[in-house]
Amino acid sequence: MRRLNGGTMPELPEVETVRTALAPAMEGQRVRAIDIRRDGLRWPFPENMGQRIEGRGVLRLRRRAKYIMADLDSGESWLIHLGMSGRVTISTPGDGPMRPGAFVHGHPDGQAHDHVVWTMEDGTRVTFNDPRRFGAMDLFATVDEASQKLLAGLGPEPLGNSFDAALLAARFKGRRMPVKSALLDQRNVAGLGNIYVCEALWRSHISPTRPAGKIAMHRLEALAQAIRDVLREAIDAGGSSLKDYRQADGQLGYFQHRFAVYDRAALPCQTPECAGEIARIVQSGRSTFYCPRCQR
DNA sequence: CTTGGGTCCTGTGCGC
DNA sequence: TGCGCACAGGACCCAA
Numbered sequence: 001m002r003r004l005n006g007g008t009m010p011e012l013p014e015v016e017t018v019r020t021a022l023a024p025a026m027e028g029q030r031v032r033a034i035d036i037r038r039d040g041l042r043w044p045f046p047e048n049m050g051q052r053i054e055g056r057g058v059l060r061l062r063r064r065a066k067y068i069m070a071d072l073d074s075g076e077s078w079l080i081h082l083g084m085s086g087r088v089t090i091s092t093p094g095d096g097p098m099r100p101g102a103f104v105h106g107h108p109d110g111q112a113h114d115h116v117v118w119t120m121e122d123g124t125r126v127t128f129n130d131p132r133r134f135g136a137m138d139l140f141a142t143v144d145e146a147s148q149k150l151l152a153g154l155g156p157e158p159l160g161n162s163f164d165a166a167l168l169a170a171r172f173k174g175r176r177m178p179v180k181s182a183l184l185d186q187r188n189v190a191g192l193g194n195i196y197v198c199e200a201l202w203r204s205h206i207s208p209t210r211p212a213g214k215i216a217m218h219r220l221e222a223l224a225q226a227i228r229d230v231l232r233e234a235i236d237a238g239g240s241s242l243k244d245y246r247q248a249d250g251q252l253g254y255f256q257h258r259f260a261v262y263d264r265a266a267l268p269c270q271t272p273e274c275a276g277e278i279a280r281i282v283q284s285g286r287s288t289f290y291c292p293r294c295q296r
Numbered sequence: 297c298t299t300g301g302g303t304c305c306t307g308t309g310c311g312c
Numbered sequence: 313t314g315c316g317c318a319c320a321g322g323a324c325c326c327a328a
Contacts, residue, residue: 009321042304042323066322084321085306113306132305134322150323177299186323194321284300286321 010082012066012158012191013231017238018088019063025090025124026058026070035117041130042083046139053078053118053139065154065190069145077142079150083134093123154190158227163189165220172212172220179215180208180283183227192227195262196234198289200226202261205271207295208288209281261289269294 010018034050046052057073070078082088116128116137128135140148155171156163171188172179182188183197192200201208203226206219215223237258260270265280269291276293 011322081322083305083323130305131307132321134305136323175298181299184322285302287319 009084009193009195010066010086011193011196012063013196013234013238015066015068015082015191016063016235018082019061019068020239021090022068022088022126023061025092025126026120027060028058029124030055030057030121031118032121032123033119035119036115037117038115041115041133041135041137043136045137049137049139052076064151064157065186066193067150071142075142076139077145079136079138079140079148080128081136081150083130083132083136085132086128086130086135089127089129091125091127153187155186155188156190158189158191158224158231163224163228165217165224168220168224169217172215175212177212178209178283179206179212179223180288182212184286189227191231194286194288195259196227196230198262199230199260202271202290202295203230205295207292208283208290210296261291264289 031053032055034053036045036050039045052074053072056076059071059073062069062071066081068080068082070080072078111129113131113133114127114129115133117125119125136150138148138150145151156167168188172182175182180197180201183192183200184194186192198208200223204219204222206215206223261278264278267278269276269278271291271294274291274294276291278289279292281288281290
């Protein structure tokens, strides 16, 4: 089993942690300058993205699913998705060198894959780095958010009031697909990714291969609670990591969390008195980690 | 409508 | 030591 280099992919908790860190650096300030170093990431950037952002004030930062939105005083919202490998670095003028590793790979002022750099009016610099370029940015009228292509159709926020077992039951009714796949579908629940789906299923003792429509209500209650618990714990862990982020070069987006099953193939299950061994299977081309003994 | 598979992208780690 | 390849996966896209 390959190692993940100690990092985790940005799912809801990591994105929320990034939003929390970016808010004090951006909210209430104007964008003095924006340096866009390529045409796009996963998709081309929106037309005139730089002109539409430069000079605008940032009213506030919000999160929806795995997206961060910066509401601008122009009436537009700037949407950012970290994809798989997106990182954000915050440098303040007092930090000394604005960024370590200058002149790397021919980039005069930064590191390889620094794609967008924005400078706030107080000199704070925020750098978006994304080697795999699965990330995305867009601009849309804030009032038209409901019809924004990437946001329309998203399911409820798992930490919001409308998410519960009854909602899962309604979404899963009659569905034969494995519950693992159903939880990854952002139309059912917004913000879960491979890691936290595995963790939540383990906590609720549900097999990832079980058809989504064949889970008893009391087990869906446990699942909904497990989803909320694992996300909340990861957000809390990210928040505590934030206090030390300067020591990590100000790099945000990857906060190590203690996983019970993810990337733990062949290691012992941590359910008390289970003594099972964590298995790795592939579902829809993705790794699933679970305990065949205590997850049914 | 539902479901599954392909695709994009680069860094990393492993086997030969 | 160096090379090639599998793998990591979020979300769209399309085919059956």
